[in-house]
Amino acid sequence: MSTLARPQLRRTGQARTAYLLLWAFLLLNLLIVELMLARPNTPAHNTLTTIGRVLGLHLGFALALQLLLISRLPFLDRRLGFDKLAGWHRWTGFTIFWLVVLHPTFVLLGYSQPGRIPILSEIPTLARQMPVLLGMIAAGLVGVIAVTSVRVARRRLPYEVWHAIHLLVYVVVVLGVVHQVYEGSAFKTNNFTQAYWWGLWAFAIGALLTGRLILPLIRNARHRLRVAAVIAESPDVVSVHVTGRELHKLHARAGQFFLWRFPGHNPWWQVNPWSLSAAPDGHSLRLTAKGIGTTSAGLRDLPVGTRVFAEGPYGAFTATGRTRSDTLLIAGGIGVTPIRALLEDETLDGDIVVLYRVRTSADAVLLGELRNLAHLRGARLQLLTGRTAEGNQPFSPGHLQALVPDITERDVYVCGPAAMTDAVLRSLRELRVPARQRHAEVFRLAG
Structure with a gap:
């Protein structure tokens, strides 16, 4: 077995282990939530409020899972990378949004059904209860976060504004926990339920504080x-x-x-x-x-x-993720920065091809450094310029294969604008480049 194969088999095994543990955590906790619903101590008012309670319990777990995903646990980050975690983060956020919409909707329908009261008339009544009011505020904040996460809105907002808005997730968690604790029916569904929820929240919040506060403070004090x-x-x-x-x-x-x-x-x-x-x-x-x-x-x-x-x-966008001896590095715009660093990494051996996509050669940042490194490493560097149009689509499957005929035998690293990265990944899938050979850097979960 080659010297490259051994560490990469270990790396693949570590990633597989991380996925298995993540899925096991998800399924085990969902099973526990279902058991809570099997024999509730306090029966719901009717079928609609029962559905609302089911959705509320799943919402509580989804919020805890989201905290774990944004806590930057080194165990997951080093094995999966931010591009994979971003997918989990996106789908968990999508789930939270719809649970936030459906949970109060079914609760309101359940309370309004017996007296045939209009559903909107129930809102002021329930809002007089502080735990319910806090839940309503949390739901509103989730709506704000969801709206600003839509791609159209994200493109229009400066990163600093988007990041500041997403700090509201911590407010949502605090309000959600208080709502869950004091509302009572969901928090104390079974005898072991209260211990479970306190343990889950302690684990999630503890991971968040460790990854986002304690470790950074220790490292910066040292360095x-x-x-x-x-x-x-x-x-x-x-x-x-x-x-x-x-x-x-x-x-x-x-x-x-x-x-x-x-x-x-x-x-x-x-x-x-x-x-x-x-x-x-x-x-x-x-x-x-x-x-x-x-x-x-x-x-x-x-x-x-x-x-x-x-x-x-x-991030796991490093040479340690390679599975093949040869490499293709694809950069777009300022996304050239990690590509340039990888080209300098001496552990990245074998044959290297670099594709750098910019509108004009004047936009090619660090081009001189790339050329020098390519010369030293014996790599082939190709600058791809011009506006993307029907006759100029360098990252279509056909063009990619023409530029790099043995692309399926290489590890491919891509970093650039979201549209370009998505286009490259689609082409790689069409060309049947195995998933383990595709490496992309995204920052959707960062910040």
């Missing part, structure tokens, strides 16, 4: 990150070099990203996911960003010595 240099790469792109103590203990790898904050220069709540644009060497880190939002546009004004607070490293 004491500071801005060492700020380099303009183009009129709207800037690279920030960061130094600190014992950076080799971060165990960062090319292709990973951090969540970056610059206290004193930007408000604490402004955080952005930026990939490393150079392979980490244990002495410094480099990020490269395009000035799109408030934070990224202000990077060029960062004074040297500015304190840096970084969470990470995150």
